[in-house]
Amino acid sequence: MSSTPPARRLRLGLPRRAFSQVLLMQVAIAAGVAVLVTGLFLAPLSQQLDDQAMRRALAIAQTTAAQPQLAEDLASTTPSVHGPVQAEAERIRRASGAEYVVVMNMDGIRWSHPDPKQIGSVVSTDPRPALAGQEIMQIDDGTLGRSARGKVPLRDAAGKIVGAVSVGIEYNSVRSRLIHAIPELLAYAGAALAIGSLVAFVISRRVQRQTRDLAFSDISSLLAEREAMLHGIREGVVALDRGDRVRLLNDEAQRLLGIGEEAVGRSLDEALGEGRTTDVLAGRVTGTDLLTVQGQRVLVANRMPTDDGGAVATLRDRTELEQLGRELDSTRGLIDALRAQDHEHANRMHTLLGLLELEMYDDAVEFVGEVVGDHRATAEQVTEKIHDPLLAAVLVGKAAVAAERGVALSLADLTLLPDRLIDSRGLVTMVGNLVDNALDAVAGTPHARVEVELRAEGRAAVLRVRDTGPGVPVEHRELVFADGWSTKKPPAHGKRGIGLSLVRRLAERQGGSARVTEADGGGAEFVVVLPEALTEPGLAAQTPPHPLLPPGSRTGAGDPLTSGRTRERDAVQEPEAAAASKEES
Numbered sequence: 001m002s003s004t005p006p007a008r009r010l011r012l013g014l015p016r017r018a019f020s021q022v023l024l025m026q027v028a029i030a031a032g033v034a035v036l037v038t039g040l041f042l043a044p045l046s047q048q049l050d051d052q053a054m055r056r057a058l059a060i061a062q063t064t065a066a067q068p069q070l071a072e073d074l075a076s077t078t079p080s081v082h083g084p085v086q087a088e089a090e091r092i093r094r095a096s097g098a099e100y101v102v103v104m105n106m107d108g109i110r111w112s113h114p115d116p117k118q119i120g121s122v123v124s125t126d127p128r129p130a131l132a133g134q135e136i137m138q139i140d141d142g143t144l145g146r147s148a149r150g151k152v153p154l155r156d157a158a159g160k161i162v163g164a165v166s167v168g169i170e171y172n173s174v175r176s177r178l179i180h181a182i183p184e185l186l187a188y189a190g191a192a193l194a195i196g197s198l199v200a201f202v203i204s205r206r207v208q209r210q211t212r213d214l215a216f217s218d219i220s221s222l223l224a225e226r227e228a229m230l231h232g233i234r235e236g237v238v239a240l241d242r243g244d245r246v247r248l249l250n251d252e253a254q255r256l257l258g259i260g261e262e263a264v265g266r267s268l269d270e271a272l273g274e275g276r277t278t279d280v281l282a283g284r285v286t287g288t289d290l291l292t293v294q295g296q297r298v299l300v301a302n303r304m305p306t307d308d309g310g311a312v313a314t315l316r317d318r319t320e321l322e323q324l325g326r327e328l329d330s331t332r333g334l335i336d337a338l339r340a341q342d343h344e345h346a347n348r349m350h351t352l353l354g355l356l357e358l359e360m361y362d363d364a365v366e367f368v369g370e371v372v373g374d375h376r377a378t379a380e381q382v383t384e385k386i387h388d389p390l391l392a393a394v395l396v397g398k399a400a401v402a403a404e405r406g407v408a409l410s411l412a413d414l415t416l417l418p419d420r421l422i423d424s425r426g427l428v429t430m431v432g433n434l435v436d437n438a439l440d441a442v443a444g445t446p447h448a449r450v451e452v453e454l455r456a457e458g459r460a461a462v463l464r465v466r467d468t469g470p471g472v473p474v475e476h477r478e479l480v481f482a483d484g485w486s487t488k489k490p491p492a493h494g495k496r497g498i499g500l501s502l503v504r505r506l507a508e509r510q511g512g513s514a515r516v517t518e519a520d521g522g523g524a525e526f527v528v529v530l531p532e533a534l535t536e537p538g539l540a541a542q543t544p545p546h547p548l549l550p551p552g553s554r555t556g557a558g559d560p561l562t563s564g565r566t567r568e569r570d571a572v573q574e575p576e577a578a579a580a581s582k583e584e585s
Contacts, residue, residue, distance in 0.1 A: 058150030441469030
């Protein structure tokens with residue numbers, strides 16, 4: 001078996017790279033144009049040189065025939081080599097550089113000729129037009145070969161035609177001028193071709209940079225793949241130019257934004273109108289995973305600038321999260337309440353058992369009534385002011401946790417929140433984290449108290465959580481919202497510094513804010529403002545059921561505060577909100 005590698009076959013044809021193909025085509029075009037222009041210039045040049053030679057010959061003949069002595073000598077002498085007509089004709093021929101100057105009588109007999117042997121003979125070409133009074137220009141063959149000729153009649157003093165004058169210019173001299181002009185013309189054509197090739201190279205290099213040195217087939221494949229990808233993915237994609245005009249819109253983006261192909265080429269303000277969605281897509285609101293509301297959908301948007309000054313924005317529909325996350329979040333309040341009541345319930349059962357064993361039946365009945373009344377009063381107080389079942393459930397659960405830890409948790413007098421929240425999951429996460437932080441801050445202090453205020457201001461929701469703890473120093477009021485920053489010792493199962501960071505991120509994604517100040521009377525006051533947290537009155541009832549929930553399903557299943565209520569909404573829990581139940585701030 002031979003170890004010699006097989007010879008590679010030479011592949012003929014166009015190069016594959018776009019740079020090489022563009023350069024080759026441009027050079028070919030420049031060369032073709034140079035050849036065409038050269039040919040178009042040479043064709044009329046030959047005719048122009050012939051015409052110039054004939055006109056020169058005619059002018060010499062006219063000048064010769066204008067001498068009156070020549071007509072008299074023609075009439076008074078005979079053809080002779082040494083005659084006055086021959087002498088004058090030769091003088092004019094040498095002075096003008098003509099090939100010949102022939103003077104003839106009315107019979108066409110030559111009186112002059114460069115070849116003395118031709119004197120006295122009849123001319124070789126037809127003299128009748130000139131003898132008839134016409135002036136002739138032509139290219140013709142004679143005794144001296146091919147020449148450019150001019151013939152005019154010769155008149156005496158009375159104006160009578162007595163003969164004719166014929167002058168010839170050697171045709172080889174005309175051809176020689178044409179041949180001598182070709183090298184100069186080709187030099188100009190070569191210089192033009194060189195300049196054209198240089199410009200073609202510069203343009204091709206620019207094309208090479210813009211196409212990343214790809215072949216045309218690769219570019220075509222990329223375009224086909226891009227179209228398939230953009231229209232096949234489940235995320236909305238919006239491409240914008242540097243003027244924030246829509247230049248690409250895939251099918252999912254049209255569905256999520258509620259616009260069609262007519263939006264392409266229009267600005268965002270024209271296509272979507274004013275609002276947070278327009279501000280997020282245009283980059284007037286910065287950040288990652290920005291939350292916005294468009295129609296009945298809650299969208300998560302990300303914007304990435306491009307090299308040409310434009311941008312590409314991606315949109316995700318929050319309603320596509322799994323049903324498991326929704327159910328888990330809806331039962332968080334109940335789970336917290338059950339965990340907090342575990343020890344307290346055991347203590348109460350022991351107390352009740354002791355009263356029964358002591359046969360103190362009336363005291364046992366009174367004790368049970370007090371316990372039931374306390375729970376009922378807490379639930380009724382919360383549900384009267386908080387109409388959202390998820391928020392009500394989490395606050396009831398936090399009240400039980402607070403009671404177990406010896407903290408008084410109450411709702412402020414201004415608290416009143418209707419059941420029109422767009423994203424109750426995010427607000428549940430914020431309330432849970434802020435209340436947990438407040439309980440940690442006041443734990444172990446005398447007269448520990450936490451107050452929660454939730455109210456609506458138009459479409460905005462305002463959340464305030466006040467505590468009687470030590471407060472937050474001024475220098476730490478921004479650091480507390482940083483991811484991972486905490487003054488508490490981290491637990492063995494995880495890390496701290498997550499809750500407040502999550503609160504601020506969720507607020508900012510909805511176009512809101514989160515801050516901390518000093519509460520009246522000492523302690524800390526956390527304030528969260530969400531500008532578009534609520535729908536317009538009457539809109540919530542028109543919201544279609546969540547696609548992941550079966551008709552008639554209950555969002556607060558198992559929660560005594562929400563039993564019998566059906567809650568269907570578009571917005572579902574974000575992944576970070578789901579994870580918040582597993583982290584401690």
